[in-house]
Amino acid sequence: MLHETRRWLLPLGLCLLLPATVAAQAFEYAEDELPFTLNPLHESSMAETRIGELLFEPLWGLGYDGAPEPRLADAYELSPDKKSMTVFLREGLKWSDGTPITAADVEFTVAAYLNPKSDSPDRSRVAFIKKAKAEGESTIKLIFHDPEPEPLQKLSFKILPKHRFESTAVPRKDPFWFKPTSSGPLMVESQDLGTWSLQLNPEAFRKPNIDRVKVREMPDKNQQVSSLGYGYIAAMISVPGQYLAEIERNRHADLVPYQSKSWWYLGMNGKHALLKNVAVRNAVGKALDLDEALALIGEGDRISGPFVPSSKFYNHADSVPLLTPDAMESASLMEGQGLTFEDGTWMHKGEPVRLRLFYRAGLGEQGQTVALNLQSQLRRAGFDAADPVAMDKSVWNDKVFAQRDFDLVLDSWSFDKNENVYDLFHSKGAQNFIAYSNRDVDSLLDKAIAETDPAAKVAYLREVHRQLAIDQPYVFLWSLRSYTALRREVESAWVSPFYYFSQFADWKLLPKK
Amino acid sequence: MRPALAYLARRATGLAAVVGVSSALLGALLLFAPGSPVAEQGLAAWLGGFWRGVFAGDLGPSYRGIPVLDLVGRGAATTLPIVGFALLLSLTGALGIVLGLGDRVAALSRPLRLGLHGLSLVPVFLLGYVALVVFGVPPDGPRRWWAAVFILAVGDGTLSDVILGLDAERRRLVEQDFVHSMRLRGLPLVRRLAPHLALPLAQLLAARLVFLLSGVLVLEMVLGIQGLGLMGYRAAVKADFTLLVAIAVGLTGLVAAVQLGVDALRVAVDPRVRKDSRQTARGSV
Numbered sequence: 001m002l003h004e005t006r007r008w009l010l011p012l013g014l015c016l017l018l019p020a021t022v023a024a025q026a027f028e029y030a031e032d033e034l035p036f037t038l039n040p041l042h043e044s045s046m047a048e049t050r051i052g053e054l055l056f057e058p059l060w061g062l063g064y065d066g067a068p069e070p071r072l073a074d075a076y077e078l079s080p081d082k083k084s085m086t087v088f089l090r091e092g093l094k095w096s097d098g099t100p101i102t103a104a105d106v107e108f109t110v111a112a113y114l115n116p117k118s119d120s121p122d123r124s125r126v127a128f129i130k131k132a133k134a135e136g137e138s139t140i141k142l143i144f145h146d147p148e149p150e151p152l153q154k155l156s157f158k159i160l161p162k163h164r165f166e167s168t169a170v171p172r173k174d175p176f177w178f179k180p181t182s183s184g185p186l187m188v189e190s191q192d193l194g195t196w197s198l199q200l201n202p203e204a205f206r207k208p209n210i211d212r213v214k215v216r217e218m219p220d221k222n223q224q225v226s227s228l229g230y231g232y233i234a235a236m237i238s239v240p241g242q243y244l245a246e247i248e249r250n251r252h253a254d255l256v257p258y259q260s261k262s263w264w265y266l267g268m269n270g271k272h273a274l275l276k277n278v279a280v281r282n283a284v285g286k287a288l289d290l291d292e293a294l295a296l297i298g299e300g301d302r303i304s305g306p307f308v309p310s311s312k313f314y315n316h317a318d319s320v321p322l323l324t325p326d327a328m329e330s331a332s333l334m335e336g337q338g339l340t341f342e343d344g345t346w347m348h349k350g351e352p353v354r355l356r357l358f359y360r361a362g363l364g365e366q367g368q369t370v371a372l373n374l375q376s377q378l379r380r381a382g383f384d385a386a387d388p389v390a391m392d393k394s395v396w397n398d399k400v401f402a403q404r405d406f407d408l409v410l411d412s413w414s415f416d417k418n419e420n421v422y423d424l425f426h427s428k429g430a431q432n433f434i435a436y437s438n439r440d441v442d443s444l445l446d447k448a449i450a451e452t453d454p455a456a457k458v459a460y461l462r463e464v465h466r467q468l469a470i471d472q473p474y475v476f477l478w479s480l481r482s483y484t485a486l487r488r489e490v491e492s493a494w495v496s497p498f499y500y501f502s503q504f505a506d507w508k509l510l511p512k513k
Numbered sequence: 514m515r516p517a518l519a520y521l522a523r524r525a526t527g528l529a530a531v532v533g534v535s536s537a538l539l540g541a542l543l544l545f546a547p548g549s550p551v552a553e554q555g556l557a558a559w560l561g562g563f564w565r566g567v568f569a570g571d572l573g574p575s576y577r578g579i580p581v582l583d584l585v586g587r588g589a590a591t592t593l594p595i596v597g598f599a600l601l602l603s604l605t606g607a608l609g610i611v612l613g614l615g616d617r618v619a620a621l622s623r624p625l626r627l628g629l630h631g632l633s634l635v636p637v638f639l640l641g642y643v644a645l646v647v648f649g650v651p652p653d654g655p656r657r658w659w660a661a662v663f664i665l666a667v668g669d670g671t672l673s674d675v676i677l678g679l680d681a682e683r684r685r686l687v688e689q690d691f692v693h694s695m696r697l698r699g700l701p702l703v704r705r706l707a708p709h710l711a712l713p714l715a716q717l718l719a720a721r722l723v724f725l726l727s728g729v730l731v732l733e734m735v736l737g738i739q740g741l742g743l744m745g746y747r748a749a750v751k752a753d754f755t756l757l758v759a760i761a762v763g764l765t766g767l768v769a770a771v772q773l774g775v776d777a778l779r780v781a782v783d784p785r786v787r788k789d790s791r792q793t794a795r796g797s798v
Contacts, residue, residue, distance in 0.1 A: 233652070394752050
């Protein structure tokens with residue numbers, strides 16, 4: 001019987017032992033989580049933004065030099081008062097189903113983004129447009145709320161095909177989410193539970209060198225690293241710090257640093273009985289050794305305000321220093337607010353100062369590591385910090401954004417080229433979930449939004465930075481140094497900040513060695 | 514109704530109650546989950562709605578936009594064949610070793626036995642990583658599928674348990690008087706012994722099923738298999754409580770159904786149980 005068993009065990013064993021010898025010809029890349037919706041209106045993750053870049057074109061996209069380059073648009077005229085512009089589309093543009101791309105599509109897209117019933121998370125990106133009006137097949141007039149000295153970089157939202165929708169109120173379950181009509185280099189070929197397969201869009205005006213792409217969900221980073229090494233995937237979007245050395249040793253893949261305009265923060269609830277007090281917020285900040293937390297998850301640049309250090313808005317002045325741990329000062333600030341330190345715990349009105357810490361599940365292992373470290377540091381400093389709880393975006397939106405039922409939150413913000421922090425810190429900002437309010441900051445943000453002089457705008461936002469560093473509605477943590485990994489068969493790859501696949505049409509995939 | 518059937522009906526009712534209670538317990542736990550609809554609607558109303566949805570075949574859309582029951586079905590179609598084949602592979606391997614080698618199992622050299630059991634005691638997630646890193650198991654295709662089956666069949670002590678259980682049963686049987694008698698009369702042993710091995714084997718496999726199900730959930734995460742485990746994880750992270758409970762109840766139902774199958778087998782092959790069940794049935798009338 002043993003002999004019988006060997007007859008099928010042997011081929012099975014060989015099947016498992018043989019390394020990969022054949023690689024897929026398609027460009028295959030891994031995402032921690034599969035993009036869910038392909039409708040740009042409802043993009044809510046970077047994975048969805050990335051696949052959207054392959055499927056849809058904006059009016060203007062990011063060029064190699066970082067400046068806007070025309071995509072669907074061909075030319076434009078900005079009115080002297082900068083409150084309106086006329087955009088001329090390229091001739092002969094077509095959707096993947098052969099329907100012409102017209103100004104009516106642009107008009108529809110703006111209306112759909114702005115329609116509250118569409119419930120687009122990116123509504124604020126288009127909110128600077130008051131109205132879009134088609135003036136012929138390929139001419140569209142955009143009217144702005146305020147003067148827009150540099151409107152091109154704001155016109156990077158993806159254009160939708162009007163003929164696929166019944167009205168500008170686009171529900172999330174509209175079938176477009178899985179059966180889109182494309183304008184980008186690729187179009188959807190098929191999907192299953194773990195992959196999206198894309199193929200060449202024959203109507204694309206930017207014809208890609210790579211005509212097939214597969215996006216695969218791999219929740220485990222070990223599997224991503226291994227698959228990259230064996231050549232099953234050609235790109236690993238984000239490489240956490242602990243895997244950098246392993247990929248560096250790999251002879252078939254390269255690490256590519258890319259700058260993301262994103263930073264981490266520890267938000268404090270402005271409605272909290274103690275955290276609404278600037279001194280207590282500063283005491284919390286001074287109790288933390290942020291370098292210790294950063295060292296646990298990789299490399300990055302500490303920040304003192306709401307911009308990445310390379311941003312023109314970042315205030316590098318000596319008067320805006322990075323937060324440094326200072327237990328004595330932290331204790332002094334707490335005592336100054338009438339709190340007492342008893343048996344190693346800060347007490348307020350006879351009760352321990354209890355802090356609940358939530359973090360967004362999308363931060364992954366890094367988020368968990370930092371949250372646990374911060375909890376540990378807070379406990380050491382005498383705060384009764386509860387075990388951190390991870391929350392997915394839907395729960396986060398409900399508990400943190402809607403109910404404001406939190407004390408501390410750990411999360412990160414990612415920005416496009418505009419780095420608009422108005423919604424985060426203006427007292428009327430749509431994303432000011434920490435209930436931060438400072439008249440000076442409101443005034444500065446209002447001025448920055450309305451300002452047509454770029455230099456003056458920079459000055460206003462640097463002052464916003466300084467004010468926020470003092471008020472500390474957030475403990476500003478760091479901007480992580482991001483790395484992606486690409487197989488060496490991938491050539492001419494240019495990974496841009498925030499927009500990963502902006503220039504994918506130029507990428508090449510050589511036969512595997 | 515025949516007493517044996519009455520016994521099985523009672524067992525089925527009991528197991529169905531277990532499934533129902535498990536859904537209630539899960540619902541009660543979800544009362545404490547942030548953003549849970551159970552807290553909004555109340556446990557009884559939510560539970561009533563859930564079971565009405567199950568019987569109507571419509572639990573609404575999942576976080577992925579696909580109907581919950583459709584998603585659970587697709588996940589089950591991925592996960593259950595892996596678990597089934599893993600059980601089969603484990604059983605076949607154990608039968609090959611125990612019956613093929615007979616008394617020589619015990620005589621296997623100590624290092625070999627230690628090695629075999631040592632390999633089997635490695636957790637499946639570690640074997641999964643070995644498969645990924647050392648053997649380069651690809652992210653899809655038959656090689657990944659067979660790797661998952663093999664890992665589950667061996668890891669988490671499954672193969673070791675099945676070998677030891679089977680060997681113990683074999684030894685117990687060969688010491689029975691009727692087996693000695695059959696040997697002396699030169700009768701073929703395997704055909705006669707098979708019914709005696711069926712029940713202990715079924716019990717052993719039913720017990721391993723729970724371990725295999727929990728193992729496959731972890732393995733799906735490691736190998737990126739779109740089965741019930743990965744779906745359950747996503748459901749928990751995405752706060753899709755209906756999908757989460759549907760998966761949990763589905764798996765509980767599966768374990769209950771397998772247990773019922775073992776009971777049916779027990780009634781079929783063991784006259785003592787039939788007699789007991791008859792007495793129990795009379796007593797209950």
